[in-house]
Amino acid sequence: METGRPYSRLLFRLERFNELTTEDRQRIADLPLKLVNYPAGRDVLSHGYATSQCTLVLDGFLFSHKPVSGSRRQITSFFVPGDVADLATLYLPAVDHSITTLGPAVLAFVPHTALKEAADRSTALTQAFWRETLMQAAILQEWIVNLGRRDAFARIAHIVCELTVRLQASGMARDLSFAMPWTQTDVADACGISNVHANRVIQEMRYLGLVDWNSRRLTIRDWNALMRLGDFNDDYLQYCASIKKDYPLTGHAAPEGGFARLRTSPLAYGVPGGAKSDC
Known part of the structure:
Protein backbone atom coordinates (compact mmCIF):
# COMPACT_ATOMS: atom_id res chain seq x y z
CA MET A 1 0.00 0.00 0.00
CA GLU A 2 1.48 3.34 -1.04
CA THR A 3 2.30 6.04 1.47
CA GLY A 4 1.62 9.70 0.87
CA ARG A 5 -1.81 9.01 -0.59
CA PRO A 6 -4.93 10.74 0.80
CA TYR A 7 -6.13 7.48 2.35
CA SER A 8 -2.74 6.93 4.06
CA ARG A 9 -3.62 9.24 6.96
CA LEU A 10 -6.85 7.36 7.58
CA LEU A 11 -5.09 4.00 7.43
CA PHE A 12 -2.41 5.18 9.85
CA ARG A 13 -5.16 6.37 12.18
CA LEU A 14 -7.21 3.18 12.08
CA GLU A 15 -4.18 0.93 12.59
CA ARG A 16 -3.05 2.54 15.82
CA PHE A 17 -4.60 -0.29 17.81
CA ASN A 18 -4.87 -3.28 15.51
CA GLU A 19 -3.24 -4.05 12.20
CA LEU A 20 -5.77 -4.41 9.43
CA THR A 21 -5.79 -7.23 6.92
CA THR A 22 -4.70 -6.66 3.33
CA GLU A 23 -8.36 -6.75 2.30
CA ASP A 24 -9.33 -4.14 4.87
CA ARG A 25 -6.46 -1.88 3.86
CA GLN A 26 -7.59 -2.17 0.25
CA ARG A 27 -11.14 -1.24 1.25
CA ILE A 28 -9.82 1.98 2.77
CA ALA A 29 -7.66 2.64 -0.30
CA ASP A 30 -10.70 2.20 -2.54
CA LEU A 31 -12.83 4.77 -0.71
CA PRO A 32 -13.95 7.52 -3.13
CA LEU A 33 -12.24 10.48 -1.47
CA LYS A 34 -12.93 13.95 -2.80
CA LEU A 35 -10.13 16.38 -1.96
CA VAL A 36 -11.00 20.03 -1.35
CA ASN A 37 -8.87 23.01 -0.31
CA TYR A 38 -10.72 25.13 2.24
CA PRO A 39 -9.80 28.71 3.18
CA ALA A 40 -9.49 29.86 6.78
CA GLY A 41 -12.70 30.46 8.71
CA ARG A 42 -14.98 28.52 6.37
CA ASP A 43 -17.75 26.33 7.79
CA VAL A 44 -17.45 22.69 6.78
CA LEU A 45 -20.65 21.76 8.62
CA SER A 46 -23.24 24.10 10.06
CA HIS A 47 -25.41 23.59 13.12
CA GLY A 48 -28.72 21.92 12.32
CA TYR A 49 -27.82 20.84 8.79
CA ALA A 50 -27.68 17.24 7.59
CA THR A 51 -24.75 15.79 5.69
CA SER A 52 -24.23 12.67 3.57
CA GLN A 53 -20.44 12.53 3.90
CA CYS A 54 -17.66 12.43 6.48
CA THR A 55 -14.70 14.81 6.65
CA LEU A 56 -11.11 13.55 6.90
CA VAL A 57 -8.51 16.17 7.81
CA LEU A 58 -5.45 15.78 5.58
CA ASP A 59 -3.68 19.03 6.39
CA GLY A 60 -4.49 21.93 8.67
CA PHE A 61 -6.94 22.09 11.55
CA LEU A 62 -10.68 22.20 12.16
CA PHE A 63 -12.63 23.08 15.28
CA SER A 64 -16.16 22.36 16.45
CA HIS A 65 -18.15 25.04 18.21
CA LYS A 66 -21.60 26.03 19.41
CA PRO A 67 -23.10 29.52 19.67
CA VAL A 68 -23.67 31.00 23.11
CA SER A 69 -25.70 34.17 23.75
CA GLY A 70 -25.82 35.52 20.23
CA SER A 71 -22.41 36.22 18.74
CA ARG A 72 -20.46 34.36 21.44
CA ARG A 73 -19.30 30.77 20.96
CA GLN A 74 -17.75 27.84 22.82
CA ILE A 75 -15.13 25.80 20.99
CA THR A 76 -15.68 22.15 21.94
CA SER A 77 -12.82 20.41 20.14
CA PHE A 78 -9.91 20.80 17.76
CA PHE A 79 -9.31 18.32 14.93
CA VAL A 80 -5.82 17.51 13.69
CA PRO A 81 -4.58 15.78 10.51
CA GLY A 82 -5.82 12.20 10.47
CA ASP A 83 -9.04 12.94 12.38
CA VAL A 84 -12.44 12.18 10.90
CA ALA A 85 -14.10 15.27 12.29
CA ASP A 86 -17.71 14.15 11.94
CA LEU A 87 -17.70 10.36 12.11
CA ALA A 88 -20.86 10.41 14.24
CA THR A 89 -22.80 11.71 11.21
CA LEU A 90 -22.71 8.18 9.81
CA TYR A 91 -25.75 7.59 12.03
CA LEU A 92 -26.61 11.11 13.23
CA PRO A 93 -26.48 13.10 9.99
CA ALA A 94 -27.96 16.33 11.42
CA VAL A 95 -25.21 17.92 13.51
CA ASP A 96 -25.89 19.90 16.70
CA HIS A 97 -22.74 22.01 16.30
CA SER A 98 -20.68 23.66 13.58
CA ILE A 99 -17.27 22.61 12.27
CA THR A 100 -15.01 25.32 10.86
CA THR A 101 -11.51 25.54 9.42
CA LEU A 102 -8.83 26.98 11.68
CA GLY A 103 -6.62 28.45 8.99
CA PRO A 104 -6.41 26.95 5.49
CA ALA A 105 -7.03 23.20 5.39
CA VAL A 106 -6.96 20.31 2.96
CA LEU A 107 -9.91 18.00 3.51
CA ALA A 108 -11.07 14.72 2.01
CA ARG A 121 -17.87 -5.99 5.01
CA SER A 122 -15.35 -5.94 7.86
CA THR A 123 -15.76 -6.43 11.59
CA ALA A 124 -12.27 -4.98 12.12
CA LEU A 125 -13.16 -1.75 10.31
CA THR A 126 -16.44 -1.48 12.20
CA GLN A 127 -14.53 -1.78 15.48
CA ALA A 128 -11.94 0.76 14.31
CA PHE A 129 -14.63 3.32 13.44
CA TRP A 130 -16.32 2.71 16.79
CA ARG A 131 -13.03 3.32 18.58
CA GLU A 132 -12.58 6.62 16.79
CA THR A 133 -16.07 7.70 17.83
CA LEU A 134 -15.52 6.67 21.45
CA MET A 135 -12.14 8.41 21.57
CA GLN A 136 -13.72 11.65 20.39
CA ALA A 137 -16.28 11.23 23.18
CA ALA A 138 -13.45 10.71 25.69
CA ILE A 139 -11.77 13.92 24.51
CA LEU A 140 -15.04 15.81 24.90
CA GLN A 141 -15.44 14.44 28.43
CA GLU A 142 -11.94 15.62 29.33
CA TRP A 143 -12.76 19.05 27.94
CA ILE A 144 -15.80 19.18 30.26
CA VAL A 145 -13.49 18.50 33.21
CA ASN A 146 -11.05 21.08 31.90
CA LEU A 147 -13.71 23.79 31.72
CA GLY A 148 -15.42 22.87 34.98
CA ARG A 149 -12.60 22.13 37.41
CA ARG A 150 -9.34 23.74 36.24
CA ASP A 151 -8.25 27.34 36.42
CA ALA A 152 -7.43 29.35 33.28
CA PHE A 153 -3.70 28.55 33.33
CA ALA A 154 -4.32 24.81 33.68
CA ARG A 155 -6.99 24.88 30.96
CA ILE A 156 -4.65 26.36 28.37
CA ALA A 157 -1.71 24.18 29.46
CA HIS A 158 -3.90 21.06 29.23
CA ILE A 159 -5.11 21.86 25.71
CA VAL A 160 -1.54 22.54 24.56
CA CYS A 161 -0.40 19.18 25.98
CA GLU A 162 -3.32 17.36 24.39
CA LEU A 163 -2.68 18.85 20.95
CA THR A 164 1.01 17.98 21.19
CA VAL A 165 0.27 14.32 21.97
CA ARG A 166 -2.40 14.06 19.28
CA LEU A 167 -0.11 15.63 16.69
CA GLN A 168 2.71 13.29 17.65
CA ALA A 169 0.36 10.34 17.17
CA SER A 170 -0.17 11.66 13.63
CA GLY A 171 3.58 11.84 13.00
CA MET A 172 3.88 15.57 13.73
CA ALA A 173 5.28 17.78 16.53
CA ARG A 174 8.13 15.35 17.22
CA ASP A 175 10.33 18.25 18.32
CA LEU A 176 7.64 19.67 20.62
CA SER A 177 6.98 22.40 18.10
CA PHE A 178 4.04 22.82 15.78
CA ALA A 179 2.35 25.45 13.64
CA MET A 180 -1.13 26.32 14.87
CA PRO A 181 -3.06 29.12 13.16
CA TRP A 182 -5.20 29.95 16.20
CA THR A 183 -5.71 33.42 17.60
CA GLN A 184 -6.00 34.65 21.13
CA THR A 185 -9.78 34.64 20.64
CA ASP A 186 -9.72 30.97 19.60
CA VAL A 187 -7.77 30.05 22.73
CA ALA A 188 -10.16 32.05 24.90
CA ASP A 189 -13.23 30.44 23.28
CA ALA A 190 -11.77 26.95 23.79
CA CYS A 191 -11.13 27.64 27.47
CA GLY A 192 -14.23 29.62 28.36
CA ILE A 193 -12.30 32.75 29.38
CA SER A 194 -11.98 36.30 28.10
CA ASN A 195 -9.45 37.42 25.50
CA VAL A 196 -7.67 39.52 28.10
CA HIS A 197 -7.39 36.57 30.49
CA ALA A 198 -6.07 34.32 27.70
CA ASN A 199 -3.46 36.96 26.87
CA ARG A 200 -2.30 37.12 30.49
CA VAL A 201 -1.93 33.34 30.73
CA ILE A 202 0.03 33.13 27.47
CA GLN A 203 2.33 35.90 28.69
CA GLU A 204 2.72 34.01 31.96
CA MET A 205 3.71 30.82 30.14
CA ARG A 206 6.34 32.71 28.21
CA TYR A 207 7.67 34.38 31.35
CA LEU A 208 8.02 31.02 33.12
CA GLY A 209 9.95 29.58 30.18
CA LEU A 210 7.35 26.89 29.51
CA VAL A 211 6.71 27.80 25.87
CA ASP A 212 7.73 29.98 22.98
CA TRP A 213 4.38 31.09 21.61
CA ASN A 214 4.52 33.28 18.55
CA SER A 215 1.81 34.36 16.12
CA ARG A 216 1.56 31.00 14.37
CA ARG A 217 3.99 28.56 16.04
CA LEU A 218 4.14 27.08 19.51
CA THR A 219 7.27 25.42 20.90
CA ILE A 220 7.21 23.70 24.28
CA ARG A 221 10.37 24.37 26.33
CA ASP A 222 9.48 22.46 29.50
CA TRP A 223 7.20 19.52 28.82
CA ASN A 224 7.18 18.01 32.31
CA ALA A 225 6.35 21.32 33.99
CA LEU A 226 3.60 22.05 31.47
CA MET A 227 2.06 18.62 32.10
CA ARG A 228 2.08 19.12 35.85
CA LEU A 229 0.70 22.64 35.73
CA GLY A 230 -1.99 21.54 33.27
CA ASP A 231 -2.92 18.44 35.30
CA PHE A 232 -2.41 16.47 32.09
CA ASN A 233 -2.54 12.70 31.87
CA ASP A 234 -2.89 11.25 28.38
CA ASP A 235 -4.67 8.04 29.44
CA TYR A 236 -7.98 9.31 28.03
CA LEU A 237 -6.44 9.44 24.55
CA GLN A 238 -5.98 5.65 24.65
CA TYR A 239 -2.88 5.58 22.47
CA CYS A 240 -1.04 2.29 22.32
CA ALA A 241 2.40 1.76 23.86
CA SER A 242 4.15 1.69 20.48
CA ILE A 243 3.11 5.31 19.98
CA LYS A 244 3.45 6.45 23.59
CA LYS A 245 7.11 5.48 23.76
CA ASP A 246 7.83 8.39 21.43
CA TYR A 247 6.13 10.93 23.66
CA PRO A 248 8.30 13.66 25.18
CA LEU A 249 8.20 12.24 28.70
CA THR A 250 11.46 13.78 29.83
CA GLY A 251 12.31 17.37 30.41
CA HIS A 252 13.28 19.96 32.97
CA ALA A 253 11.90 20.10 36.46
CA ALA A 254 8.83 22.16 37.22
CA PRO A 255 9.40 25.88 37.81
CA GLU A 256 10.80 26.52 41.26
CA GLY A 257 7.95 27.37 43.58
CA GLY A 258 5.35 25.73 41.32
CA PHE A 259 2.00 27.49 41.43
CA ALA A 260 3.31 29.92 44.03
CA ARG A 261 5.62 31.39 41.43
CA LEU A 262 2.67 31.88 39.10
CA ARG A 263 0.96 33.99 41.74
CA THR A 264 4.01 36.22 42.26
CA SER A 265 4.98 36.72 38.64
CA PRO A 266 4.88 40.37 37.52
CA LEU A 267 2.54 39.22 34.74
CA ALA A 268 0.07 37.53 37.05
CA TYR A 269 -2.08 40.60 37.49
CA GLY A 270 -1.97 42.03 34.01
CA VAL A 271 0.13 42.58 30.90
CA PRO A 272 2.80 45.30 31.30
CA GLY A 273 1.68 48.54 29.73
CA GLY A 274 -1.67 47.01 28.88
CA ALA A 275 -0.11 45.46 25.78
CA LYS A 276 -2.06 42.81 23.91
CA SER A 277 -0.52 40.08 21.84
CA ASP A 278 -1.99 37.68 19.34
CA CYS A 279 -0.91 34.14 20.13
Missing part, protein backbone atom coordinates in the same frame (compact mmCIF):
# COMPACT_ATOMS: atom_id res chain seq x y z
CA PHE A 109 -14.78 13.96 1.89
CA VAL A 110 -16.03 10.37 1.76
CA PRO A 111 -19.70 9.45 1.26
CA HIS A 112 -21.50 7.79 4.15
CA THR A 113 -22.62 5.02 1.82
CA ALA A 114 -19.02 4.09 1.00
CA LEU A 115 -17.93 4.08 4.66
CA LYS A 116 -20.94 2.01 5.70
CA GLU A 117 -20.30 -0.48 2.92
CA ALA A 118 -16.65 -0.89 4.00
CA ALA A 119 -17.70 -1.32 7.64
CA ASP A 120 -20.45 -3.81 6.75
Whole structure:
Protein backbone atom coordinates (compact mmCIF):
# COMPACT_ATOMS: atom_id res chain seq x y z
CA MET A 1 0.00 0.00 0.00
CA GLU A 2 1.48 3.34 -1.04
CA THR A 3 2.30 6.04 1.47
CA GLY A 4 1.62 9.70 0.87
CA ARG A 5 -1.81 9.01 -0.59
CA PRO A 6 -4.93 10.74 0.80
CA TYR A 7 -6.13 7.48 2.35
CA SER A 8 -2.74 6.93 4.06
CA ARG A 9 -3.62 9.24 6.96
CA LEU A 10 -6.85 7.36 7.58
CA LEU A 11 -5.09 4.00 7.43
CA PHE A 12 -2.41 5.18 9.85
CA ARG A 13 -5.16 6.37 12.18
CA LEU A 14 -7.21 3.18 12.08
CA GLU A 15 -4.18 0.93 12.59
CA ARG A 16 -3.05 2.54 15.82
CA PHE A 17 -4.60 -0.29 17.81
CA ASN A 18 -4.87 -3.28 15.51
CA GLU A 19 -3.24 -4.05 12.20
CA LEU A 20 -5.77 -4.41 9.43
CA THR A 21 -5.79 -7.23 6.92
CA THR A 22 -4.70 -6.66 3.33
CA GLU A 23 -8.36 -6.75 2.30
CA ASP A 24 -9.33 -4.14 4.87
CA ARG A 25 -6.46 -1.88 3.86
CA GLN A 26 -7.59 -2.17 0.25
CA ARG A 27 -11.14 -1.24 1.25
CA ILE A 28 -9.82 1.98 2.77
CA ALA A 29 -7.66 2.64 -0.30
CA ASP A 30 -10.70 2.20 -2.54
CA LEU A 31 -12.83 4.77 -0.71
CA PRO A 32 -13.95 7.52 -3.13
CA LEU A 33 -12.24 10.48 -1.47
CA LYS A 34 -12.93 13.95 -2.80
CA LEU A 35 -10.13 16.38 -1.96
CA VAL A 36 -11.00 20.03 -1.35
CA ASN A 37 -8.87 23.01 -0.31
CA TYR A 38 -10.72 25.13 2.24
CA PRO A 39 -9.80 28.71 3.18
CA ALA A 40 -9.49 29.86 6.78
CA GLY A 41 -12.70 30.46 8.71
CA ARG A 42 -14.98 28.52 6.37
CA ASP A 43 -17.75 26.33 7.79
CA VAL A 44 -17.45 22.69 6.78
CA LEU A 45 -20.65 21.76 8.62
CA SER A 46 -23.24 24.10 10.06
CA HIS A 47 -25.41 23.59 13.12
CA GLY A 48 -28.72 21.92 12.32
CA TYR A 49 -27.82 20.84 8.79
CA ALA A 50 -27.68 17.24 7.59
CA THR A 51 -24.75 15.79 5.69
CA SER A 52 -24.23 12.67 3.57
CA GLN A 53 -20.44 12.53 3.90
CA CYS A 54 -17.66 12.43 6.48
CA THR A 55 -14.70 14.81 6.65
CA LEU A 56 -11.11 13.55 6.90
CA VAL A 57 -8.51 16.17 7.81
CA LEU A 58 -5.45 15.78 5.58
CA ASP A 59 -3.68 19.03 6.39
CA GLY A 60 -4.49 21.93 8.67
CA PHE A 61 -6.94 22.09 11.55
CA LEU A 62 -10.68 22.20 12.16
CA PHE A 63 -12.63 23.08 15.28
CA SER A 64 -16.16 22.36 16.45
CA HIS A 65 -18.15 25.04 18.21
CA LYS A 66 -21.60 26.03 19.41
CA PRO A 67 -23.10 29.52 19.67
CA VAL A 68 -23.67 31.00 23.11
CA SER A 69 -25.70 34.17 23.75
CA GLY A 70 -25.82 35.52 20.23
CA SER A 71 -22.41 36.22 18.74
CA ARG A 72 -20.46 34.36 21.44
CA ARG A 73 -19.30 30.77 20.96
CA GLN A 74 -17.75 27.84 22.82
CA ILE A 75 -15.13 25.80 20.99
CA THR A 76 -15.68 22.15 21.94
CA SER A 77 -12.82 20.41 20.14
CA PHE A 78 -9.91 20.80 17.76
CA PHE A 79 -9.31 18.32 14.93
CA VAL A 80 -5.82 17.51 13.69
CA PRO A 81 -4.58 15.78 10.51
CA GLY A 82 -5.82 12.20 10.47
CA ASP A 83 -9.04 12.94 12.38
CA VAL A 84 -12.44 12.18 10.90
CA ALA A 85 -14.10 15.27 12.29
CA ASP A 86 -17.71 14.15 11.94
CA LEU A 87 -17.70 10.36 12.11
CA ALA A 88 -20.86 10.41 14.24
CA THR A 89 -22.80 11.71 11.21
CA LEU A 90 -22.71 8.18 9.81
CA TYR A 91 -25.75 7.59 12.03
CA LEU A 92 -26.61 11.11 13.23
CA PRO A 93 -26.48 13.10 9.99
CA ALA A 94 -27.96 16.33 11.42
CA VAL A 95 -25.21 17.92 13.51
CA ASP A 96 -25.89 19.90 16.70
CA HIS A 97 -22.74 22.01 16.30
CA SER A 98 -20.68 23.66 13.58
CA ILE A 99 -17.27 22.61 12.27
CA THR A 100 -15.01 25.32 10.86
CA THR A 101 -11.51 25.54 9.42
CA LEU A 102 -8.83 26.98 11.68
CA GLY A 103 -6.62 28.45 8.99
CA PRO A 104 -6.41 26.95 5.49
CA ALA A 105 -7.03 23.20 5.39
CA VAL A 106 -6.96 20.31 2.96
CA LEU A 107 -9.91 18.00 3.51
CA ALA A 108 -11.07 14.72 2.01
CA PHE A 109 -14.78 13.96 1.89
CA VAL A 110 -16.03 10.37 1.76
CA PRO A 111 -19.70 9.45 1.26
CA HIS A 112 -21.50 7.79 4.15
CA THR A 113 -22.62 5.02 1.82
CA ALA A 114 -19.02 4.09 1.00
CA LEU A 115 -17.93 4.08 4.66
CA LYS A 116 -20.94 2.01 5.70
CA GLU A 117 -20.30 -0.48 2.92
CA ALA A 118 -16.65 -0.89 4.00
CA ALA A 119 -17.70 -1.32 7.64
CA ASP A 120 -20.45 -3.81 6.75
CA ARG A 121 -17.87 -5.99 5.01
CA SER A 122 -15.35 -5.94 7.86
CA THR A 123 -15.76 -6.43 11.59
CA ALA A 124 -12.27 -4.98 12.12
CA LEU A 125 -13.16 -1.75 10.31
CA THR A 126 -16.44 -1.48 12.20
CA GLN A 127 -14.53 -1.78 15.48
CA ALA A 128 -11.94 0.76 14.31
CA PHE A 129 -14.63 3.32 13.44
CA TRP A 130 -16.32 2.71 16.79
CA ARG A 131 -13.03 3.32 18.58
CA GLU A 132 -12.58 6.62 16.79
CA THR A 133 -16.07 7.70 17.83
CA LEU A 134 -15.52 6.67 21.45
CA MET A 135 -12.14 8.41 21.57
CA GLN A 136 -13.72 11.65 20.39
CA ALA A 137 -16.28 11.23 23.18
CA ALA A 138 -13.45 10.71 25.69
CA ILE A 139 -11.77 13.92 24.51
CA LEU A 140 -15.04 15.81 24.90
CA GLN A 141 -15.44 14.44 28.43
CA GLU A 142 -11.94 15.62 29.33
CA TRP A 143 -12.76 19.05 27.94
CA ILE A 144 -15.80 19.18 30.26
CA VAL A 145 -13.49 18.50 33.21
CA ASN A 146 -11.05 21.08 31.90
CA LEU A 147 -13.71 23.79 31.72
CA GLY A 148 -15.42 22.87 34.98
CA ARG A 149 -12.60 22.13 37.41
CA ARG A 150 -9.34 23.74 36.24
CA ASP A 151 -8.25 27.34 36.42
CA ALA A 152 -7.43 29.35 33.28
CA PHE A 153 -3.70 28.55 33.33
CA ALA A 154 -4.32 24.81 33.68
CA ARG A 155 -6.99 24.88 30.96
CA ILE A 156 -4.65 26.36 28.37
CA ALA A 157 -1.71 24.18 29.46
CA HIS A 158 -3.90 21.06 29.23
CA ILE A 159 -5.11 21.86 25.71
CA VAL A 160 -1.54 22.54 24.56
CA CYS A 161 -0.40 19.18 25.98
CA GLU A 162 -3.32 17.36 24.39
CA LEU A 163 -2.68 18.85 20.95
CA THR A 164 1.01 17.98 21.19
CA VAL A 165 0.27 14.32 21.97
CA ARG A 166 -2.40 14.06 19.28
CA LEU A 167 -0.11 15.63 16.69
CA GLN A 168 2.71 13.29 17.65
CA ALA A 169 0.36 10.34 17.17
CA SER A 170 -0.17 11.66 13.63
CA GLY A 171 3.58 11.84 13.00
CA MET A 172 3.88 15.57 13.73
CA ALA A 173 5.28 17.78 16.53
CA ARG A 174 8.13 15.35 17.22
CA ASP A 175 10.33 18.25 18.32
CA LEU A 176 7.64 19.67 20.62
CA SER A 177 6.98 22.40 18.10
CA PHE A 178 4.04 22.82 15.78
CA ALA A 179 2.35 25.45 13.64
CA MET A 180 -1.13 26.32 14.87
CA PRO A 181 -3.06 29.12 13.16
CA TRP A 182 -5.20 29.95 16.20
CA THR A 183 -5.71 33.42 17.60
CA GLN A 184 -6.00 34.65 21.13
CA THR A 185 -9.78 34.64 20.64
CA ASP A 186 -9.72 30.97 19.60
CA VAL A 187 -7.77 30.05 22.73
CA ALA A 188 -10.16 32.05 24.90
CA ASP A 189 -13.23 30.44 23.28
CA ALA A 190 -11.77 26.95 23.79
CA CYS A 191 -11.13 27.64 27.47
CA GLY A 192 -14.23 29.62 28.36
CA ILE A 193 -12.30 32.75 29.38
CA SER A 194 -11.98 36.30 28.10
CA ASN A 195 -9.45 37.42 25.50
CA VAL A 196 -7.67 39.52 28.10
CA HIS A 197 -7.39 36.57 30.49
CA ALA A 198 -6.07 34.32 27.70
CA ASN A 199 -3.46 36.96 26.87
CA ARG A 200 -2.30 37.12 30.49
CA VAL A 201 -1.93 33.34 30.73
CA ILE A 202 0.03 33.13 27.47
CA GLN A 203 2.33 35.90 28.69
CA GLU A 204 2.72 34.01 31.96
CA MET A 205 3.71 30.82 30.14
CA ARG A 206 6.34 32.71 28.21
CA TYR A 207 7.67 34.38 31.35
CA LEU A 208 8.02 31.02 33.12
CA GLY A 209 9.95 29.58 30.18
CA LEU A 210 7.35 26.89 29.51
CA VAL A 211 6.71 27.80 25.87
CA ASP A 212 7.73 29.98 22.98
CA TRP A 213 4.38 31.09 21.61
CA ASN A 214 4.52 33.28 18.55
CA SER A 215 1.81 34.36 16.12
CA ARG A 216 1.56 31.00 14.37
CA ARG A 217 3.99 28.56 16.04
CA LEU A 218 4.14 27.08 19.51
CA THR A 219 7.27 25.42 20.90
CA ILE A 220 7.21 23.70 24.28
CA ARG A 221 10.37 24.37 26.33
CA ASP A 222 9.48 22.46 29.50
CA TRP A 223 7.20 19.52 28.82
CA ASN A 224 7.18 18.01 32.31
CA ALA A 225 6.35 21.32 33.99
CA LEU A 226 3.60 22.05 31.47
CA MET A 227 2.06 18.62 32.10
CA ARG A 228 2.08 19.12 35.85
CA LEU A 229 0.70 22.64 35.73
CA GLY A 230 -1.99 21.54 33.27
CA ASP A 231 -2.92 18.44 35.30
CA PHE A 232 -2.41 16.47 32.09
CA ASN A 233 -2.54 12.70 31.87
CA ASP A 234 -2.89 11.25 28.38
CA ASP A 235 -4.67 8.04 29.44
CA TYR A 236 -7.98 9.31 28.03
CA LEU A 237 -6.44 9.44 24.55
CA GLN A 238 -5.98 5.65 24.65
CA TYR A 239 -2.88 5.58 22.47
CA CYS A 240 -1.04 2.29 22.32
CA ALA A 241 2.40 1.76 23.86
CA SER A 242 4.15 1.69 20.48
CA ILE A 243 3.11 5.31 19.98
CA LYS A 244 3.45 6.45 23.59
CA LYS A 245 7.11 5.48 23.76
CA ASP A 246 7.83 8.39 21.43
CA TYR A 247 6.13 10.93 23.66
CA PRO A 248 8.30 13.66 25.18
CA LEU A 249 8.20 12.24 28.70
CA THR A 250 11.46 13.78 29.83
CA GLY A 251 12.31 17.37 30.41
CA HIS A 252 13.28 19.96 32.97
CA ALA A 253 11.90 20.10 36.46
CA ALA A 254 8.83 22.16 37.22
CA PRO A 255 9.40 25.88 37.81
CA GLU A 256 10.80 26.52 41.26
CA GLY A 257 7.95 27.37 43.58
CA GLY A 258 5.35 25.73 41.32
CA PHE A 259 2.00 27.49 41.43
CA ALA A 260 3.31 29.92 44.03
CA ARG A 261 5.62 31.39 41.43
CA LEU A 262 2.67 31.88 39.10
CA ARG A 263 0.96 33.99 41.74
CA THR A 264 4.01 36.22 42.26
CA SER A 265 4.98 36.72 38.64
CA PRO A 266 4.88 40.37 37.52
CA LEU A 267 2.54 39.22 34.74
CA ALA A 268 0.07 37.53 37.05
CA TYR A 269 -2.08 40.60 37.49
CA GLY A 270 -1.97 42.03 34.01
CA VAL A 271 0.13 42.58 30.90
CA PRO A 272 2.80 45.30 31.30
CA GLY A 273 1.68 48.54 29.73
CA GLY A 274 -1.67 47.01 28.88
CA ALA A 275 -0.11 45.46 25.78
CA LYS A 276 -2.06 42.81 23.91
CA SER A 277 -0.52 40.08 21.84
CA ASP A 278 -1.99 37.68 19.34
CA CYS A 279 -0.91 34.14 20.13
